[in-house]
Amino acid sequence: MASAGAAQSPVTAIIAGGGRLPIELANALASRGLGAYIVMIAGEVENPDAFAAFPNTTIELEAAGGLLSHLKSRGISQLVFAGTVARRPRFFSIWPIMPLLAVLPKLAKALGQGDDALLRSLVGHVEQQGIKVLGAHEILPDLLVSEGVHTKKRPTKSDMRDIQAALEAAQAIGSLDIGQAAVAIGGRAIALEGIEGTDGLLERVAQLRGHGRLAGKPGGVLVKSVKPGQEWRIDLPGIGVQTVERVAAAKLNGVAVLADSTLALGFKEMIERADSLGVFVVGLPSEAQR
Numbered sequence: 001m002a003s004a005g006a007a008q009s010p011v012t013a014i015i016a017g018g019g020r021l022p023i024e025l026a027n028a029l030a031s032r033g034l035g036a037y038i039v040m041i042a043g044e045v046e047n048p049d050a051f052a053a054f055p056n057t058t059i060e061l062e063a064a065g066g067l068l069s070h071l072k073s074r075g076i077s078q079l080v081f082a083g084t085v086a087r088r089p090r091f092f093s094i095w096p097i098m099p100l101l102a103v104l105p106k107l108a109k110a111l112g113q114g115d116d117a118l119l120r121s122l123v124g125h126v127e128q129q130g131i132k133v134l135g136a137h138e139i140l141p142d143l144l145v146s147e148g149v150h151t152k153k154r155p156t157k158s159d160m161r162d163i164q165a166a167l168e169a170a171q172a173i174g175s176l177d178i179g180q181a182a183v184a185i186g187g188r189a190i191a192l193e194g195i196e197g198t199d200g201l202l203e204r205v206a207q208l209r210g211h212g213r214l215a216g217k218p219g220g221v222l223v224k225s226v227k228p229g230q231e232w233r234i235d236l237p238g239i240g241v242q243t244v245e246r247v248a249a250a251k252l253n254g255v256a257v258l259a260d261s262t263l264a265l266g267f268k269e270m271i272e273r274a275d276s277l278g279v280f281v282v283g284l285p286s287e288a289q290r
Contacts, residue, residue, distance in 0.1 A: 011035035012134065013076045015067075016051070017044040017083030020240070020265045021136060025082050026054055028140050037076055039067065044085055068129045078132040080139060081234045084197075123231055135233035136263060143267075145239070145283045147259035150271050153280040155254060159221055161187045163256045166223035167284065174227035180237045183252065185220030198224065202246040209251055220252045223284075226261040238263035244274040244281065254280030261286065 012029055016022035016038055022045070029036040030053075038056035040048055048058070059067060071079065123133045137144050149155070155163065162184040169182035169189035179193030183205050191208070193201045202222065208214045224237040239257060247255050254274075262283075264270060274281050 010078055011037050011074070011076050012139070013037045013039055013071050013079035015079055015081045016040045017081075017085045018046055019083045021238070021263070022082040023050045024143075024265060025080060025136060025139055026051065030054070037071075037074065039071075039079075041083075041085060044083065068126065068131060071131060072129075077130070078134055079126070080134040080136055082136050123233060133233050135236070137232070137236065143263045143265065144260050145257050145262045145264045145267070145281075147283045147285050149280060149282050151254070151274045151280045153254065153275070153278055155221070155256070155280055155282060158187075158219065159253050159280070162219065162221040162253075163223055163282070163284070165189050166221055167225060167256070170223050170225040171228060174225060174230070177227065180227060181222060181224045183220060183222050183250075185214065185217050185252075190214065190220070198222070198243065199246060202243075202250045202252075205252070206246075206250040218251070220250075222247050222250075222252055222255045224255070224257045224262060226258055232261070236261060236263050238265065239270065239281075240265040241270045241273050244270055244277060244279055248277040248279050252279065254282065256280075256282040256284050259283035259286055 012034065014022050014025055014036055022038070026036045026038060036054050038051045038054045040051065040056060040058045042058050042060045045051075048056075057070075126133050165187055166182040166184035166189055169184065169192060170180060173179050173182065173192050179197075179201075181193035181198045181201055182189050183191040183201065191201055191205050196204075205214075205220075222243075224239060226232070226237055230236075237257065239255060239262065243255060260283075271281060
């Protein structure tokens with residue numbers, strides 16, 4: 001039993017969206033004997049029962065204005081945003097909570113400047129209220145893809161040309177705050193990630209295979225890159241088993257990401273699946289970023 005004067009480890013609030021990342025973070029904290037409080041975003045978490053072992057609550061996206069005061073009332077001083085959010089809040093449905101009204105003009109201005117500006121503004125607002133924002137990579141650094149070829153299949157010289165072309169395209173759209181990924185075939189970028197995300201990008205490439213200028217062209221790669229100047233504590237690029245499966249379905253040769261700045265969920269499982277599908281997974285040196 002801890003002595004009365006012993007400092008308690010802080011409980012980390014996990015603002016949970018879709019995907020595996022929130023539960024992996026919660027389990028990682030629990031394995032270290034650290035507390036986790038789960039705030040599930042309504043309609044985004046696929047399996048709320050996965051968090052049954054943790055204290056949790058659910059909020060509507062439009063009611064997020066009261067979240068900080070709720071966390072403070074529980075003595076929580078740090079949080080991490082984890083998982084995907086498929087939709088933006090409906091601003092005309094936002095509950096009229098005074099703390100939110102005070103910051104709405106700032107967030108609305110940031111929204112007009114792009115998603116990254118909105119996220120940076122959100123992080124700044126949270127920390128101004130005395131709650132520290134952590135990145136998922138700070139809790140689970142092993143999630144970051146390391147540099148090198150991680151699969152049995154290795155990229156060829158032709159693949160490396162595609163990687164360079166796709167990387168330049170991904171960083172170009174990243175600097176415009178459009179997306180984080182691009183596909184190149186035959187040494188030129190042929191598809192860029194938009195609002196549909198990486199899965200939608202790969203589905204589009206798979207559909208393009210059968211017609212137009214892509215018909216009959218083999219190979220190609222997917223590249224994902226952190227955006228230049230991106231806020232690392234929110235929305236780092238990520239890959240997983242589903243990524244390599246969709247890469248194979250699009251008849252691409254592999255996926256390359258910037259090392260040490262891309263999350264990989266279920267890394268071992270992902271590599272095993274990539275090997276079974278005959279696609280490569282490469283971590284590019286961080287200096288490849290412009």
